[in-house]
Amino acid sequence: MELKLYNTLTRQKTEFKPLEEKEVKIYTCGPTVYSFAHIGNFRAYVFMDTLRRVLKYNGYILKHVMNITDVGHLESDADDGEDKMEKAARKENKNPYEIAAFYTDIFFRDMGRLNIEKPEIVAKATEHIEEMMQFVKKLIENGYAYETSKGIYFDISKLDKYPILSNRKLDDQIAGARVDVDIEKRNPYDFALWIKAPENHIMKWESPWGLSYPGWHIECSAMGKKYLGNEFDIHTGGVDHIPTHHENEIAQSKGCTGKVPAKRWMHVEFLQVDGGKMSKSLGNTYTLDQLQEKGIEPLAYKLFCYTAHYRTKLNFTFAGAEASEKSLNRLRQSYLKHEESNNEVDDKIVEEYLNRFVEAINDDLNMPLAMGIVWEVARNDIKSNKFAKLLLEFDKVLGLDLVNTREYLEKEDKQEVPEEIQKLLEERKVARENKNWAESDRIRDLLKDKGYTVKDTKEGQTIEIIV
Numbered sequence: 001m002e003l004k005l006y007n008t009l010t011r012q013k014t015e016f017k018p019l020e021e022k023e024v025k026i027y028t029c030g031p032t033v034y035s036f037a038h039i040g041n042f043r044a045y046v047f048m049d050t051l052r053r054v055l056k057y058n059g060y061i062l063k064h065v066m067n068i069t070d071v072g073h074l075e076s077d078a079d080d081g082e083d084k085m086e087k088a089a090r091k092e093n094k095n096p097y098e099i100a101a102f103y104t105d106i107f108f109r110d111m112g113r114l115n116i117e118k119p120e121i122v123a124k125a126t127e128h129i130e131e132m133m134q135f136v137k138k139l140i141e142n143g144y145a146y147e148t149s150k151g152i153y154f155d156i157s158k159l160d161k162y163p164i165l166s167n168r169k170l171d172d173q174i175a176g177a178r179v180d181v182d183i184e185k186r187n188p189y190d191f192a193l194w195i196k197a198p199e200n201h202i203m204k205w206e207s208p209w210g211l212s213y214p215g216w217h218i219e220c221s222a223m224g225k226k227y228l229g230n231e232f233d234i235h236t237g238g239v240d241h242i243p244t245h246h247e248n249e250i251a252q253s254k255g256c257t258g259k260v261p262a263k264r265w266m267h268v269e270f271l272q273v274d275g276g277k278m279s280k281s282l283g284n285t286y287t288l289d290q291l292q293e294k295g296i297e298p299l300a301y302k303l304f305c306y307t308a309h310y311r312t313k314l315n316f317t318f319a320g321a322e323a324s325e326k327s328l329n330r331l332r333q334s335y336l337k338h339e340e341s342n343n344e345v346d347d348k349i350v351e352e353y354l355n356r357f358v359e360a361i362n363d364d365l366n367m368p369l370a371m372g373i374v375w376e377v378a379r380n381d382i383k384s385n386k387f388a389k390l391l392l393e394f395d396k397v398l399g400l401d402l403v404n405t406r407e408y409l410e411k412e413d414k415q416e417v418p419e420e421i422q423k424l425l426e427e428r429k430v431a432r433e434n435k436n437w438a439e440s441d442r443i444r445d446l447l448k449d450k451g452y453t454v455k456d457t458k459e460g461q462t463i464e465i466i467v
Contacts, residue, residue, distance in 0.1 A: 001058075001355075001358050001359060001362050002015050002362065003015065003016045003054070003055075003058050003362045004016065004362065004363055004364055005234075005264060005266065005364055005365075006266065006311060006364050007263075007264045007265060007266070008165060008242065008265040008266065008267050009164070009165060009260070009262075009264070009265045011167070013364050016264070018060065018233045019231060019232070019233055019263065022059070022060060022061055023060065023061045023062070023063055024055050024060045024061070024062050024063070024233050024234065025063045025064075025228040025229070025232035025233045025234075026051075026052075026062060026063070026064040026065070026119075026228075026232070026233060026234045026235070026236065027064075027065050027066075027067075027220065027223075027224045027228060027232060027234070027235045027236070027261075027262065028048050028064065028065070028066040028067075028119060028235075028236045028237065029066075029067065029220060029236070029237040029238075029241055029245065029246075030066040030067045030068050030069065030122070031068065031069065031103075031104075031107050032069040032070075032073040032084055032085075033068055033069065033070055033085075033099070033100045033103040033104045033107060034073075034084040034085050034087070034088035034099060034100075034103065035088060035103060036103065036106060036287050036289075037103075037106075037107050037110060037287070038278070038285040038286055038287055039271060039285075039286050039287070039288065039291065039301060039316065040270065040271040040278045040285065042110065042114060042288070042301070043268060043271045043305055043314065044236075044237065044238045044268045045111065045114070045116050046114065046116065046302055046305045047236070047268040047305075047310045047365075048066075048116070048119075048236055049114070049115075049116040049117055049399055050310070050365050050367060050397065050399075051234070051236065051266065051365060052064065052117050052119075053117070053396060053397045053398075053399060054361050054362070054365055054397055056396075057358075057361070057396055057397055058362070062119075062120060063120055063121070063227075063228065064119035064120050064121065065119060065120070065121040065122075065123055065223060065224065065227045065228060066119040066121070066122055066123070067122075067123050067124070067125060067219055067220055067223055068100075068104055068122060068123065068124045068125065069125050069216065069219065070085060070096075070097075070100035070104070070124055070125050070126050071083065071085055071096075071125050071126050071203045071213055071214065073085070073216040083201075083203065083213070085099060085100060085203060086201065086202055086203060089202065095202070096202055096203055097126075100124075100126070104124075110287075110288050110298070113288060113298040113299075114288070114298045114299065114301070114302050114399075115299060115302070115399045115400070115401050116399070117399070121227050123223045123226075123227065125214065125219040125223075126203070128219065128222060128223050128226070129205050129214065131222040131223065131225075131226050132194075132214045132218045132219055132222040133194075133205075133207055133208075133214075134222075135218060135221060135222040135225070135252070135256055136152055136193045136194050136214075136218065137208070138256050139152075139154065139193065139252065139255045139256055140152070142255055142256065143155075143158060144158050144159075144252075144255030144256075145193055145255070146186065147209060148182075148184035148185070149184060149196070150182075150184065150192070150195065150196055151192050151193070151194050151195040151196045151209070151212065151215070152192070152193045152194040152209060153185060153186075153190040153191065153192055153193065154190055154191050154192075154193050154248070154251060154252060154255065155186055155187065155190055156187055156189055156190055156191075156251060157186065157187055158255065159251055159254060159255070162189075162247070162251055163243070163247040164247070164250060164260075165242055165243075165246055165247050165250060165265060166242050166243040166247055168243070191215065191217065191244075191248050192215040193214075193215050193217075193218050193252070194207065194209060194212050194213075194214055194215060194218070195212055195213055195214070195215055196209060196210055196211070196212045197210075197211050197212050197213055201213070216245065217244075217245055217248040217249055217252060218252060220245075220249050221249050221252040221253050221256070221261065224249075224253075224261055224262075225253070225256070225257070225261070228261075230253075230257040230259050230261065231259050231260075231261060231262075231263065232261060232262055232263070233262065233263055233264060234262060234263070234264045234265075234266060235249075235261065235262035235264070235265050235266070236265075236266045236267070236268075237267055237268075238267060238268055238269075238270070239267045239268065239269055239270060240270070241267065242267055246265065249261065267311075268310045268311070269310065269311055269312055269313045269314065270313055270314075271313075271314050271315075271316055272313055272314065272315045272316065273286075273315075273316050273317075274315070274316075274317055275315055278316075286316075288301065291321065294318060294321075294322075295322070295325065295418075296318075296321045296322060296324070296325050297325065297328070299328060299400055299401065300321065300324045300325040300327075300328045301321060301324070302399065302400065303324045303327060303328050303331075303371075303398075303400060304316070304320060304321055304324035305367075306367040306368065306370075306371050306398070307320070307324070307368060307371075308368060309364075309365075309366060309367065309368060310365055310367070311364075326451045328400065329408075329409070330378075331374070331375075331378055331391075331400070331402070332402065332405040332408055332409055333409070334378035334379065334391075335378070335388055335391050335392075335402050335405050336388075336405055336406070336409070337383050338378075338380075338383050338384055338385060338386075338387040338388035338391065339385055339388035340383075340385075341383035341384055341385060342384075342385060343382055343383055343384045343385075344384065344386075345382055345384045345386050345387065347386075350386050350387070350390055353373060353376065353377055353390060354390060354393065356373050357370055357373045357374070357394055357397075360372075360373060361397055370394075370397070370398075373394075374391070374394050374398070377390055377391060377394075378391065420450075421447065421450065421452060421463070424443050424446060424447055424450075425447075425454070425461055425463065427439075427443055428440050428443040428444065428447075428454065428461065429460070429461060431443065432456075447463070452464065
């Protein structure tokens with residue numbers, strides 16, 4: 001079945017054909033490890049995981065690189081401010097390498113909790129200083145870079161076109177942005193490839209230009225070239241990378257190799273919070289730990305991400321996340337009910353469901369449509385082990401770890417019923433003891449609206465999450 005993917009560079013959704021027949025080469029912009037990754041960051045990595053799984057489901061072998069930025073990312077994408085690593089180190093009174101190691105470990109811990117596949121190659125910026133230095137030397141040799149008192153800058157006037165990814169006119173881009181005047185720059189939007197380090201700067205290396213450190217953009221170009229070659233299949237990241245970081249990656253690579261590095265550029269939209277922007281100043285950059293404190297497990301957040309297409313904004317609310325938590329448990333319970341049943345269903349019905357699912361995921365990763373098919377199977381009135389196996393087949397793409405459903409539900413059973421629900425159960429118990437059947441029925445219906453079903457047994461009331 002034909003796989004179609006959107007390309008930011010061409011603004012078209014076209015059939016995907018890799019440069020090599022069976023292997024797909026991918027580069028993903030990874031985290032800057034100066035702080036905890038938040039749920040907005042992880043929307044991008046859920047998208048990355050979905051892309052990986054869909055490609056593998058289509059029979060491709062992956063060679064996937066993700067960088068870890070542990071030096072060079074300044075506070076502003078426009079070469080302003082401090083290095084984020086150094087600022088975090090000073091704030092926490094630690095060495096920047098300790099900061100990087102700590103937050104890298106936390107990042108991969110959270111990746112595991114989301115059941116996100118780890119790329120085949122994880123490349124740290126600090127372990128590729130020589131490759132970046134050689135890349136800058138080549139740009140100087142090719143006439144695309146020049147030296148100032150502050151560092152080495154890329155000369156955008158040498159390109160046939162800049163920018164080419166954001167599709168904006170450079171004059172408009174410059175007019176609409178805050179650009180500090182630097183009389184040493186040949187053009188206002190020339191960007192730093194290599195930065196000469198102040199005396200008190202901790203992270204710096206010997207180079208032909210003195211003690212210095214790399215700019216943010218150069219690491220991705222250098223590591224992409226090293227591991228994937230001058231051209232590869234797909235480059236992924238967030239939409240915030242389009243106007244500066246990815247634009248500059250393309251510029252650097254054209255200056256070094258004469259080629260746009262990736263044939264296809266794929267970007268995931270922003271996660272909003274309560275209909276507005278997510279930002280640290282607003283205090284709404286929630287982490288997975290903070291979600292768990294409110295009873296929302298990481299895989300429920302992953303399921304929440306599937307409620308919108310990756311190219312559309314997704315609005316996070318705690319009510320929406322709580323609904324996804326309930327939905328995940330319903331899906332697990334549905335899976336078990338199917339698994340425990342031996343009812344027969346026609347193989348043609350199973351095949352039709354699978355074909356529709358594959359058609360959805362192969363249409364530019366249309367996960368909302370795919371999830372609609374998943375729920376059709378889960379809620380089918382006929383319970384069958386064949387449907388359980390089909391749900392596991394779907395989960396090769398969903399990555400919700402359905403195979404371990406029993407472990408999750410056992411853990412859920414051990415958790416206390418919410419206080420609000422316990423109170424309603426107690427009120428219903430009193431109503432029944434007083435033979436106030438109308439009140440008993442009212443509370444039963446209220447519990448149903450809240451996602452719980454009550455059963456009356458000889459031992460008393462029992463409660464279950466509605467499937």
